[in-house]
Amino acid sequence: MTVTTELEIEVPIAAFHNAVRAVLPHADRPKLGSDPTDQPLARVRLVAAATELHLMATNGRTSALAAVPIVDGSDSRGIRFAVEDGPYVADIHPKMLRQLRDGVTAAKVEGELTGDARLFFTAPTPDGDGAGRITASDVGGLWVGSETTRTLLPLVDRFPDIAGLLSQALGAAEGTYKPMVVDGLDLGAFQAASRAYDAPLHAEPVGSADQRGWIVLCGTDFAGSISGGHHDDDSLKRRSRWRMKHMARLGLGGDLASVG
Numbered sequence: 001m002t003v004t005t006e007l008e009i010e011v012p013i014a015a016f017h018n019a020v021r022a023v024l025p026h027a028d029r030p031k032l033g034s035d036p037t038d039q040p041l042a043r044v045r046l047v048a049a050a051t052e053l054h055l056m057a058t059n060g061r062t063s064a065l066a067a068v069p070i071v072d073g074s075d076s077r078g079i080r081f082a083v084e085d086g087p088y089v090a091d092i093h094p095k096m097l098r099q100l101r102d103g104v105t106a107a108k109v110e111g112e113l114t115g116d117a118r119l120f121f122t123a124p125t126p127d128g129d130g131a132g133r134i135t136a137s138d139v140g141g142l143w144v145g146s147e148t149t150r151t152l153l154p155l156v157d158r159f160p161d162i163a164g165l166l167s168q169a170l171g172a173a174e175g176t177y178k179p180m181v182v183d184g185l186d187l188g189a190f191q192a193a194s195r196a197y198d199a200p201l202h203a204e205p206v207g208s209a210d211q212r213g214w215i216v217l218c219g220t221d222f223a224g225s226i227s228g229g230h231h232d233d234d235s236l237k238r239r240s241r242w243r244m245k246h247m248a249r250l251g252l253g254g255d256l257a258s259v260g
Helices: 013-026 094-102 162-171 184-188 191-197 235-249
Strands: 006-012 044-048 052-058 062-069 088-092 107-109 112-114 116-122 133-138 147-151 202-205 213-218 222-227
Touching (some): 006 013, 006 062, 013 044, 013 052, 013 062, 013 094, 013 191, 052 162, 062 162, 088 094, 094 147, 162 213, 162 222, 191 213, 191 222
Antiparallel strands (some): 006 116, 044 052, 044 088, 052 062, 062 222, 107 112, 116 133, 133 147, 202 213
């Protein structure tokens, strides 16, 4: 069987921009000068599935998956997928992904964003001359003919199966009520998705009250998850004191002096 080593697809530029914007805040921050293989989460994983390109990222606390439709008839794969083949997978540095995004711009026609980008992936060569590459070409947007080529990162086994984890979380969503206790920066990472897709965020608890997760949805093209810390150390007692303080201040019972 032939394993796909090169792939060419076209995606709507506007949808590609939305996905990049929504997913990037969830990638772990790269450390300058460090070996990329030692930073398994400081990347965005691109997965060309049967009809969509999925962009996925995680920092270990939040995760995100954004879907971009593949333009009908643009996929270079003949039979998807051969027995030894499968969805095409590539990893890219967050900075390189931003540069690819900025290299293609949708045109605005009668108030609608139009135009496609051609994405051409090449895998690393057997002689070991380096990593694979991805080229983003404007084929119908504002700057037709412009191209941006960037190097891909070596694939790592330690990148989690985000799609599988989100699938499990979504299946267990609408779980038992529990407070969401998360870092403000982690929660703020989802703001980019709300802005990109111009839609509200919808969060549901996953599983029992003892479990830490919430699934976060934004429209039909974005799903994410966030992990809380509501059972860490003495957080239950500490948050109980917070609640009592607020209740007393708002006249809902209790004595401010007694909870100071």
